Amino acid sequence: MTAYMIGIDIGTTSTKAVLYDEEGAVIDKAQQEYQMLTPTIDTSEENPEVLFDAVVNTLQGVISKQRVQPEQISLIAFSAQMHSLILVDQAGKPLTNSITWADNRARYAVEDLKNNHQGQQIYERTGTPIHAMSPLCKMWWLKNDEPALYAQAARFVDIKSYIIYRLTGEWVMDESIASATGLYNLWERDWDAEVLALLELTTEQLPKLVSTQYICQAMDAGLANQIGVRPTTPLVIGASDGVLSNLGVNSYRSGEVAVTIGTSGAIRTVVDRPLTDSKGRIFCYVLDDTHYVIGGPVNNGGVVLRWLRDELLASEVETAKRLGMDSYDVMTRIAERVAPGSQGLMFHPYLAGERAPLWTSDARGSFIGLTLAHKKEHMIRAVLEGVLFNLYTVYLALVEVMGEMPSKIHATGGFSKSALWRQMMADIFDCQLEVPESYESSCLGACAIGSRAIGKHNDYSMIADWVGKTHAHEPNQEYVQCYQELASIFIQVSRDLVASYESIAKFQRTYYKVEE
Template identity: 45%
Template sequence: MDYLIGVDVGTTSTKAVLYNQEAKVIASFKAGYTLYRDASGMAEQDPEAIVTAVKQVIRQASQKADLVTGKLLAVSFSSANQSLILLDQNHQPLTRSITWADTRASRVAENLRRQLVAKTLFAHTGTPIHPMSPLVKLMWLKQTQPALMAKARYIADIKSYLFWKLFQTFKVDISIASCTGLFNLQTSTWDEEALALAGVSEEQLPQIVKGTSQAHDLVPAAAQEMGIPANTPFVYGAFDGALSNLGVGALKPDTVAITIGTSAAVRVATTKPVIDPQERLFCYAIDEGMYVVGGPINNGGDVFQWAVEHLVDNSAVKQNGGSAYDLANEVIASAPAGAHGLVFHPFLGGERAPLWDANARGSFFGLTPLHTRADMLRAVMEGINFNIATVFAAVRDLIGEPTSVTATGGFAQSAVWKQMMADILNVTVNIPESFESGCLGAITMAMKSLGLIDDYAIVKNFMGPVESYMPDQKAVATYQEYLPLFKQVEELLSPAYSVVAQLQAKQKS
């Protein structure tokens, strides 16, 4: 038996999934690390901890494989996008990895949005002006830490740094490059205007390569630590969202992919860049000649986790003997659609699409003495799905009516959530059996790189059984009354977000 390993480098953990040559899952492994956060909006990772985690899970996967009678064909990578690491002349980190979730550049983003150049930048790069963007992060560092920027010889993301540590080559796949705000979608090169604003040169950035490009000749110590042959091809892959589309076979404009993990996203694939004139949605590359259009959402499973921690009765959990999440789902199922007139806006961590406002804050609207914990829990889950629905509507407006919607992520373990999504979107939602769509997309890209397949469409043969949820028309009718209210309250509160964010920051200081 021959093997492939898909690696997904995430915000708080790295996963490796071991597949056979028919893309069947054999085993999966996970290693966590700290996301360092504070009241200023910092959200950073230790890049060395990530390198260690990657080596650990690849070693565990290789030990599970029989490499005596079989061969490790390739290792391929998915990773979170929009990270930033400043490196010195020896490629040693001057900073930790500043992640997509870091909001310290909020004021820089606000100022940039007011400038005429902002529209040009978005049209060229497809990246919204937001503190998540490496362009905005670099502008912030240039303003706040000029001495540190002056020391920076190279500008990396977590994947290009990882490949440097493993191969001593400084390259980045086109997909990750396209998410930086520094990449021109029309020319497929670094954008001169964006580089000038960031205060960096092309020579400081990694060389851009195809996602199917391979790195060879592992650093001997790394090969030994991972327990794999040094000549094993490592395929660059793409960013996690792009590979999630690939991993669920959502490769045409009429097929929408939705993922809900800690955060969430709604995406469709296109064969050319499509720029949203209203600047609600991003446009990034999957690989050469393949693009993904959609909206990332800060507030997904993490908001539900917050609700479960604060609204589920721990004594009831002990009495029932299950988990807090199981009890939460039972309680939510007992409350009616619309949560007795309670609406929740899930913006606990600011918001990217559709608001692009790092100051956005969460709220319950419509609370009365009659509302219960069950109503509040249901309103939280509905609020997350309402927010997804607003991004879904923007994608539909720009690209056209979808014929298929496929959803993946940890939420898929909740039957009530899956049905709620179908009801709020008013579409049939298909849930593949395999949740690890990013790793599956990564190894599919590796198979294309190795010449084992000719067309990515074959991934549908790898997905396994698919479960479908049809909308309940009674619930649909209720939600179609509530969704306009969700949007109305969002618009009314929007001017107050920056004020409350400033008051909160003042109390924390």
């Protein structure tokens, strides 16, 4: 009887359930999208009930479509977005929506924590930068601005913890998700006592900490029947989407770097001990009992291309529809007509504020170097290059902290479907690039964790076979020098504009508030 694994990724814009055979081959995938709730310029929330339904629906969908029998499912393993926060009452009912990583309402708490509450020391213990994305900053904001709501909360949880609770009745949080909260001490592998004292919390108000290989309690029988699995099917809690993406592209050894560009983006490498940065530029999160992931997240990945397509390229989208082509393919075809460097036109892609490398919610996007000689195709290519230049800036910080140059970059995410963008990354980073044909790296990484949890494998060596065929790109040295020079200008201009970003953001919030 054929056995199957399911990796499920609870993402920011959608939930995906991927059905694999025991050799890591993709059999089928189900996906359900949902809307982010953005009633104000700084609010980014999601309805936890919608995300729970998406988990149930995608699991049920992929199983029923392939007519898989309950006894054929050997495990279900979870990946999830980081930094979400839900306040729940004593009965386990949400008091808030899920406040996502993109929410900026805690921006004022950031300066308070940095200046008045030893923010750098907190970062060095927890590995989570002091930024509005983190649950620590969100909780500090709520404690001070919404004290009645804060006091009403019986527990503070993330979206995966909430979904696991709905499935099993158990409040647990894996150490990977916990290490991205700002409340978890990397060195003690436990909740940080000083942070909890600052927040006036007890450990009983947080989920129980468990290993990323933890097998959850049995699933509710009614839900199991609805989904099409046995209640005793191993539910492996897994880890966060970022660290699992490293596993899913077979990048977990020293000297290997993984880059992901989805809605947002990140660049990461695996180390064998906690490692932080005196300048506070990178994160350090748990992968498993012996591996940690350091790197930097960016807010502005594929979401920037979607903005470009929807707001500036209406005629190109219509052409794509008439030709039966993907609109993003048309965009890259147009960009191919322009030489690297876009004739000196640069795009700073900070449309959603920015985490690494600037770590400010006030960052704003801009075209720099625009002249009458530039046309729409230059702007398209500059946007593609700008997203990569921003990631390259984070890469340089990572190299500085690591003390070594990576030997190879493994890339994944929706961008990796584009041969142009892949080659562009190899040229900008001046490094060999490998891209697996399977794009659902977080789901595959979750199954790797799950396979170890149930005793099927003792290490991650099987991932190389699971990943299978890859696209390989070598940097084109003719273009490397051009990009290196432009990257220096890109970095200098972004630093010069930091003070101006604050003024622009203040003006926007004062005169252009978005009403709820």
